[in-house]
Amino acid sequence: MKKDIIDINESTIRKFVEALRPEDPEIRKKLDFGYSYDGKIIEIYEIRPRWDKPEEIQHIPFVKIRYYKSRNIWQLYWMRGNLKWELYEPFPSSSHLNKILEIIQEDKFGCFYG
Template sequence: MKNTTIDINELTIKKFVESLRPEDKEIRKQLDIGYSYDGKVILLYEIRPFWNNPNEIQNNEFAKIRFYKSRREWNLYWMRASGKWEIYEPFPESSYLEKLTEIIKEDKHGCFFG
């Protein structure tokens, strides 16, 4: 029998990513949003073609959310220009994934969408 367990966290992040994606399918060929999730780490990234080779696609990570089971909380990170992850201030952690997705969408300090 097939395992039909539903991961509420993945449903939450999937719904969030869908809200960020461009509606126009033609625009999605130039810029789209994707994610990966392994049960404890969520990576959000832009999907776009290389400027000098439109046939090659690149994924540019812009946000990372990690669950720490021992503390029962999610931590939010942003990608610095150096390519290193940095904890997001002033709200780096939350017990609720939805709270962190709201912070990303608001992008008050321009850390995620410039």
């Protein structure tokens, strides 16, 4: 992918995740959101202290989006209870990243935010 396309995607993802984050800094200490993006795979995760060791901060992924350059398509995955990624069948793919993010935000079937 060209650098300018990667930058646009990074900006889009950053804005999406920023909108998920709690405004109150005290709440962010207990629950926050972050992401990783390598130009092909996006993971969105919760950031929170471990329940049994609050001094340890954990990143718990709940969304994976993968870009397939050869098909110009983004595919959406959700984390099952068995900790395996599964294609999100109600709306598994789109050629537009923004559409995938809308599906995540809507979370019609409770797969992303519980």
